[in-house]
Amino acid sequence: MPGSIPTPLSASTASFRACSRSARRLASWTIAVLALLVIWSAPTHAAGSLKDYLAGTKPGELIQGGDRYGEIEGVPPLAPIYSGSRKIGYAYLNTDFSNAVGYSGKPIRILVGIDPAGIIRGIKLVEHKEPIVLIGIPQAKVVAALNSLIGKDLSRVAAGAEQLPQVDIVSGATVTVLVMSDSVVRSAVKLIRSNRLGATSSTATPVAQTLVKKPDLSKSEIRDWTSLLGDGSIRSLRLTVGEVSDAFAQAGRPEASAKAETTNPGDRFIELYVAPVSVPTIGRSLLGDAGYERLQKKLKPGQQAIVVAGDGAYSFKGSGYVRGGIFDRIELLQDGQGVRFRDRNHTRLGDLAAKGAPSLREIALLSVPDEFSLDLTEPWELQLLVQRSYGARDKAVLPFNVGYTLPDRYLSVEQPIQEALKPSLHRTAPTISTSAEASAAAVPDEEPLWMKIWRLDTVSVVITAAALVVLTAIFFFQNWLLRRPRLFAWVRRGFLVFTLVWLGWYANAQLSVVNVLTFINSLITGFSWEFFLSAPLIFLLWAAVAAGLLFWGRGPFCGWLCPFGALQELTNNLAQWLKVPQITLPFGLHERLWPIKYVIFLGLFGLSLYSVGLAETYAEVEPFKTAITLKFAREWPFVIFALAILVAGLFIERFYCRYLCPLGAALAIPGRIRMFEWLKRYPDCGSPCQRCAKECPVQAIHPEGQINVNECIYCMHCQELYHDDHRCPHMIQVRLKREKFEALSSPSSRGKGPVKPVIAFKGKPIEQSSPVPSSTT
Numbered sequence: 001m002p003g004s005i006p007t008p009l010s011a012s013t014a015s016f017r018a019c020s021r022s023a024r025r026l027a028s029w030t031i032a033v034l035a036l037l038v039i040w041s042a043p044t045h046a047a048g049s050l051k052d053y054l055a056g057t058k059p060g061e062l063i064q065g066g067d068r069y070g071e072i073e074g075v076p077p078l079a080p081i082y083s084g085s086r087k088i089g090y091a092y093l094n095t096d097f098s099n100a101v102g103y104s105g106k107p108i109r110i111l112v113g114i115d116p117a118g119i120i121r122g123i124k125l126v127e128h129k130e131p132i133v134l135i136g137i138p139q140a141k142v143v144a145a146l147n148s149l150i151g152k153d154l155s156r157v158a159a160g161a162e163q164l165p166q167v168d169i170v171s172g173a174t175v176t177v178l179v180m181s182d183s184v185v186r187s188a189v190k191l192i193r194s195n196r197l198g199a200t201s202s203t204a205t206p207v208a209q210t211l212v213k214k215p216d217l218s219k220s221e222i223r224d225w226t227s228l229l230g231d232g233s234i235r236s237l238r239l240t241v242g243e244v245s246d247a248f249a250q251a252g253r254p255e256a257s258a259k260a261e262t263t264n265p266g267d268r269f270i271e272l273y274v275a276p277v278s279v280p281t282i283g284r285s286l287l288g289d290a291g292y293e294r295l296q297k298k299l300k301p302g303q304q305a306i307v308v309a310g311d312g313a314y315s316f317k318g319s320g321y322v323r324g325g326i327f328d329r330i331e332l333l334q335d336g337q338g339v340r341f342r343d344r345n346h347t348r349l350g351d352l353a354a355k356g357a358p359s360l361r362e363i364a365l366l367s368v369p370d371e372f373s374l375d376l377t378e379p380w381e382l383q384l385l386v387q388r389s390y391g392a393r394d395k396a397v398l399p400f401n402v403g404y405t406l407p408d409r410y411l412s413v414e415q416p417i418q419e420a421l422k423p424s425l426h427r428t429a430p431t432i433s434t435s436a437e438a439s440a441a442a443v444p445d446e447e448p449l450w451m452k453i454w455r456l457d458t459v460s461v462v463i464t465a466a467a468l469v470v471l472t473a474i475f476f477f478q479n480w481l482l483r484r485p486r487l488f489a490w491v492r493r494g495f496l497v498f499t500l501v502w503l504g505w506y507a508n509a510q511l512s513v514v515n516v517l518t519f520i521n522s523l524i525t526g527f528s529w530e531f532f533l534s535a536p537l538i539f540l541l542w543a544a545v546a547a548g549l550l551f552w553g554r555g556p557f558c559g560w561l562c563p564f565g566a567l568q569e570l571t572n573n574l575a576q577w578l579k580v581p582q583i584t585l586p587f588g589l590h591e592r593l594w595p596i597k598y599v600i601f602l603g604l605f606g607l608s609l610y611s612v613g614l615a616e617t618y619a620e621v622e623p624f625k626t627a628i629t630l631k632f633a634r635e636w637p638f639v640i641f642a643l644a645i646l647v648a649g650l651f652i653e654r655f656y657c658r659y660l661c662p663l664g665a666a667l668a669i670p671g672r673i674r675m676f677e678w679l680k681r682y683p684d685c686g687s688p689c690q691r692c693a694k695e696c697p698v699q700a701i702h703p704e705g706q707i708n709v710n711e712c713i714y715c716m717h718c719q720e721l722y723h724d725d726h727r728c729p730h731m732i733q734v735r736l737k738r739e740k741f742e743a744l745s746s747p748s749s750r751g752k753g754p755v756k757p758v759i760a761f762k763g764k765p766i767e768q769s770s771p772v773p774s775s776t777t
Contacts, residue, residue: 384401482723551674
């Protein structure tokens with residue numbers, strides 16, 4: 001006000017504002033540095049050429065006895081290796097011939113030495129951005145696994161006489177090793193078949209066929225499950241636990257054979273089904289008319305799609321695609337080449353439309369990646385890699401193949417391609433297009449895929465929705481509950497147990513910062529509601545979080561709906577009950593530590609602009625996957641990290657939530673737009689009373705009395721104190737005044753008039769109406 005005299009700031013207030021300014025400066029500098037790093041790093045990852053990598057590699061490292069390189073020739077480039085004047089082989093770069101994208105979303109570049117007979121003679125890893133190798137697994141261990149390909153005769157693989165060779169899996173780097181080995185083998189097979197090596201006699205040019213087989217796209221009917229299975233339209237693989245254990249024993253891996261998934265050898269290990277759904281009859285039968293039409297709109301010309309479905313103790317999906325986006329347990333093979341599917345090729349299906357189809361736990365619709373041309377007229381295979389861990393970091397792998405040949409009923413035989421290629425193309429293209437358009441017009445619009453998934457998860461959706469309704473009621477009627485602290489304590493602990501056990505460990509509905517990064521990336525690259533609706537519980541929780549941000553900020557999720565947060569709080573409650581000493585950090589230090597989680601989030605966000613896959617890998621800073629999704633059944637470094645955070649939480653309540661959680665930071669930023677202030681304060685909160693600030697479980701209350709809603713988990717402990725007239729000094733004064741007023745205005749006092757003095761005689765009180773002894777007058 002004009003003319004008012006400004007009062008000097010207290011030391012704590014000055015410190016508070018100084019810390020706030022420091023935090024803002026730190027965040028600003030972090031954003032600026034990350035932006036510069038993203039801009040700067042983009043051009044530094046331009047693909048290196050074969051010549052660049054050969055400059056740092058001696059010929060003898062790729063083929064023993066090599067002393068010089070010849071002139072690089074051809075496209076893709078190939079460098080001859082000489083020993084004196086004799087040509088002993090060639091050097092090439094794997095990425096020039098095949099795709100080799102790993103976890104990071106960046107190519108893994110490997111120099112390969114191969115002799116004229118098609119035998120691998122040397123391998124050198126020259127460039128990669130795989131974080132799991134950079135920060136965790138020793139590179140020497142990965143290279144050692146890859147070196148098992150040295151000496152392999154891939155000319156026999158190129159001729160179709162042998163299956164693709166398998167390398168030993170490195171636990172913790174499964175996907176990386178598989179991508180590396182696949183790229184080396186596929187590139188070598190492609191080079192051998194190009195006849196550029198000059199001495200590979202085993203890959204003779206095939207005899208020209210007189211007839212050309214093509215999928216007959218004009219045939220389209222609906223068939224039931226039994227008939228599809230009976231004529232080979234659907235192929236299957238059935239294994240018991242005992243059969244898999246015997247296979248490991250015969251392969252010389254008794255330690256893996258002893259680690260069976262169940263105790264009963266007769267239990268079903270896996271029941272796997274495979275079918276190409278880009279064939280009209282098979283596709284319409286398994287996907288339904290509307291599902292098949294959606295698939296056709298999604299596929300590019302010439303692209304194929306398959307359905308893989310399974311049930312049993314073993315999952316054909318595994319968890320690799322969750323971490324790095326690659327399905328590491330299945331591979332599509334044809335003619336000596338193979339390809340693995342990524343998460344972008346995958347659509348989850350709730351059920352199969354064919355009449356009589358069994359209910360299967362996992363059903364995946366997989367579009368064949370662009371770089372792999374699947375010819376449905378030729379035999380192909382789906383390879384299932386069975387992985388068994390038998391030590392802290394040891395894993396054994398066995399391949400099982402499901403062979404597939406498209407039945408003749410789906411094929412049409414045409415004239416030789418040399419004679420009839422152009423006329424047949426001109427004749428069939430309009431027919432196919434017209435047929436597709438007519439069928440699309442005739443097909444009624446069936447329910448979308450996400451609706452089927454929601455229908456299958458009806459029970460889980462109802463339970464989750466009911467829990468959200470209960471939580472909303474708790475928030476809206478918090479004053480009534482908080483006046484009954486004992487009831488509120490049971491309600492809160494009960495809800496946290498539900499969040500941990502059912503929402504987390506059972507339903508695996510743990511939100512993650514990866515969801516935030518994926519959402520932001522989808523807004524940039526192309527948003528699809530169907531993608532987000534395909535996970536009902538995750539969608540419900542995010543919808544609730546979005547609504548909660550408008551009303552209460554990040555608190556509803558962090559304090560009530562986060563399974564890992566619930567695990568931290570419940571374990572800390574147990575620690576307090578066991579008298580474990582609690583550590584309270586000085587508020588100044590606490591203020592300087594909580595910005596760490598914002599820096600972590602900004603770092604992950606910056607990485608996601610460069611590579612979502614790389615950001616997802618570094619998002620392992622969240623222990624959610626280890627502690628909640630995988631229930632600690634994971635490699636020991638991840639388990640130790642998660643346990644270390646929980647142990648720290650025994651002494652500092654919600655240690656991870658306070659200082660390290662990037663998801664909490666991501667939610668706090670939009671949480672500033674909340675529309676209401678639900679947390680009540682008294683004028684004397686903070687000065688002189690410090691009770692709420694001292695008892696806040698996450699130190700979200702400044703000593704001056706302000707509540708930092710960005711750090712508040714909405715446990716409502718301060719509001720419980722706000723209503724407690726035996727612990728809150730303000731309420732104690734109110735209660736004493738009320739009791740005094742009630743005493744003065746009670747009916748007994750009003751009925752008897754003024755209070756009569758008590759007269760004592762010889763130390764004993766006597767009634768005023770009694771005769772007073774003369775000695776007292």
